[in-house]
Amino acid sequence: MSISIKSKVACGCFAAVVVLASACEPRRIPPMTVSDLMEDRVLLDGVLMKCNRDPGTVRSNSDCANARIAIERLAARVDPAAEAKRVEDFEKRREQLRMLQDRQRQEQEAKNPKLDAYHLPVIAVEPAPPKEPQPPTVSQTNQ
Numbered sequence: 001m002s003i004s005i006k007s008k009v010a011c012g013c014f015a016a017v018v019v020l021a022s023a024c025e026p027r028r029i030p031p032m033t034v035s036d037l038m039e040d041r042v043l044l045d046g047v048l049m050k051c052n053r054d055p056g057t058v059r060s061n062s063d064c065a066n067a068r069i070a071i072e073r074l075a076a077r078v079d080p081a082a083e084a085k086r087v088e089d090f091e092k093r094r095e096q097l098r099m100l101q102d103r104q105r106q107e108q109e110a111k112n113p114k115l116d117a118y119h120l121p122v123i124a125v126e127p128a129p130p131k132e133p134q135p136p137t138v139s140q141t142n143q
Contacts, residue, residue: 031063031066032047032063032066034066037066038070047067048067048068051067051068
């Protein structure tokens with residue numbers, strides 16, 4: 001059983017059409033990963049702008065979801081140097097506030113001194129003279 005030349009040419013043409021058809025199809029671009037978006041901030045901003053502007057034209061919803069996850073993770077990251085600076089500034093402001101409040105309290109006490117009963121001078125008290133018995137009254141004698 002020999003294959004005719006016409007059938008060989010037809011099979012060759014069919015194979016060429018299949019190869020050309022698959023070559024013309026655009027390559028499928030995989031969705032961007034969260035880590036890729038976190039590394040490339042410009043790409044992240046671009047994807048978010050496209051997602052917010054027109055969600056229908058975005059090539060996939062997974063890109064938008066990954067971009068939102070990347071934004072959340074970037075926001076959750078805390079720079080240790082910035083955190084240390086923030087804590088230092090907070091402590092400095094708190095100490096300044098304490099000093100201001102102490103100064104105001106001292107000024108207030110200078111204007112209105114408190115009376116401290118524990119530090120008053122002790123004065124000797126003389127006992128009261130004994131009471132003299134009083135003569136009985138008329139109502140007491142009738143009894």
